[in-house]
Amino acid sequence: MHKNSIITGTGAHIPSRKITNEYFLNHRFYKKDGTPIVKDNRLVVAKLEEISGITERRYIDFGHDSAQMGYLASKQAVEAAGIDPETIGGIILAHNFGNLRPDDPQPHLIPNMAAMVKNRLGIKNPECVAFDLLFGCPGWLQAMIQAHLMLAAGMAKHILVVGVETMSPILEEHDLDGMLFGDGAGAVVLSAVEESEKRGVLSFKTVSHCEDEVDYLNMGPSCKPGVPGHQVKMKGRMVYRYAVQNVPGVVMDALKSADIPISQIKSFLLHQANEKMLRAIVDRLLTQNNLEGDIDALLPLSVQWFGNSSVATIPTLLTMILNGDLPPHVLSAGDDIVFGAVGAGMHANAMVYRF
Numbered sequence: 439m440h441k442n443s444i445i446t447g448t449g450a451h452i453p454s455r456k457i458t459n460e461y462f463l464n465h466r467f468y469k470k471d472g473t474p475i476v477k478d479n480r481l482v483v484a485k486l487e488e489i490s491g492i493t494e495r496r497y498i499d500f501g502h503d504s505a506q507m508g509y510l511a512s513k514q515a516v517e518a519a520g521i522d523p524e525t526i527g528g529i530i531l532a533h534n535f536g537n538l539r540p541d542d543p544q545p546h547l548i549p550n551m552a553a554m555v556k557n558r559l560g561i562k563n564p565e566c567v568a569f570d571l572l573f574g575c576p577g578w579l580q581a582m583i584q585a586h587l588m589l590a591a592g593m594a595k596h597i598l599v600v601g602v603e604t605m606s607p608i609l610e611e612h613d614l615d616g617m618l619f620g621d622g623a624g625a626v627v628l629s630a631v632e633e634s635e636k637r638g639v640l641s642f643k644t645v646s647h648c649e650d651e652v653d654y655l656n657m658g659p660s661c662k663p664g665v666p667g668h669q670v671k672m673k674g675r676m677v678y679r680y681a682v683q684n685v686p687g688v689v690m691d692a693l694k695s696a697d698i699p700i701s702q703i704k705s706f707l708l709h710q711a712n713e714k715m716l717r718a719i720v721d722r723l724l725t726q727n728n729l730e731g732d733i734d735a736l737l738p739l740s741v742q743w744f745g746n747s748s749v750a751t752i753p754t755l756l757t758m759i760l761n762g763d764l765p766p767h768v769l770s771a772g773d774d775i776v777f778g779a780v781g782a783g784m785h786a787n788a789m790v791y792r793f
């Protein structure tokens with residue numbers, strides 16, 4: 439018999455506030471060195487689409503806070519799992535910027551958001567320990583790894599794994615890179631089951647490179663001279679290079695420990711940061727293994743509609759596929775997939791999962 443960690447329910451909250459690239463036509467952009475960008479903003483947003491594939495993103499709805507997005511995604515996941523919420527033995531919630539409201543750039547870190555989600559789900563069981571995890575954009579996948587280890591250790595029967603990010607109130611209007619990001623939430627119930635066949639989480643791998651890489655994404659001064667405070671800053675090219683160099687490696691390591699050939703993988707559910715970058719990652723994986731594959735079939739994408747919603751991207755993508763909202767992508771019993779992510783730290787992680 440195998441003690442499997444399987445996904446029994448998923449959910450996503452996609453905010454209704456759709457922000458197309460035209461939203462940025464009146465922004466005044468500056469380069470990282472503080473000089474104004476004089477190029478016509480129509481050309482700026484055309485360039486954004488060309489280099490990232492992003493045409494729109496979602497921003498948190500007025501009247502919501504981050505915790506509410508996490509709650510809505512979690513409620514769906516728990517209902518889809520068909521379990522009594524009181525049987526959930528833990529909640530791990532990944533985020534990077536705390537609880538935020540659309541009209542308030544002040545993040546709130548206490549109470550922690552997993553506790554707020556537990557409160558809003560009405561879960562009373564004190565043994566359901568609710569904690570947050572801060573790990574850049576790979577945070578949700580790292581929370582899945584932690585949840586799997588907790589299930590394997592017999593600490594719980596079900597764990598709710600949530601990814602919530604609100605970036606819109608803190609994105610810098612003068613930085614081109616601000617256009618890459620969006621808001622959202624996704625959640626999964628991971629459950630322990632004893633079965634004769636091995637399925638669910640098969641293997642995982644994480645690396646952290648924290649030398650020069652530590653400030654590839656950081657909080658820094660505005661691109662516009664004189665603007666007070668600190669904003670999300672990114673060395674985009676370095677991040678891109680790090681991702682293309684390191685994600686294939688963690689994926690291959692995870693496949694090796696699952697003893698599964700890459701040719702058996704049905705889909706790569708990767709953190710949605712940049713379409714060009716994701717294609718480059720899958721292309722490198724195929725090329726390194728002397729394989730020819732149909733990247734469009736292997737790589738489900740949502741970045742074009744949601745931008746980079748950080749920890750929310752993978753559980754949202756998974757929910758869309760399982761709900762039939764991302765044709766022609768489907769996942770069926772027996773399919774092997776890879777989850778993979780990269781982000782601030784810098785960290786890269788991967789998980790091999792069998793449906």
Ligand SMILES: CC(C)(COP(=O)(O)OP(=O)(O)OC[C@H]1O[C@@H](n2cnc3c(N)ncnc32)[C@H](O)[C@@H]1OP(=O)(O)O)[C@@H](O)C(=O)NCCC(=O)NCCS
Nearest residue numbers: 482485486489575614615674675677678711712780781782
């Ligand atoms: C940021 C990123 C989109 C820049 O793409 P790039 O192709 O390296 O862009 P370059 O720096 O070479 O600049 C090329 C042009 O695009 C423009 N540009 C750069 N970033 C831009 C942006 N975010 N929006 C619009 N235009 C942008 C530059 O101004 C330049 O314009 P020019 O040709 O008129 O001079 C890309 O490096 C990237 O996606 N990196 C990874 C980011 C990421 O994944 N972050 C999150 C990790 S969790």
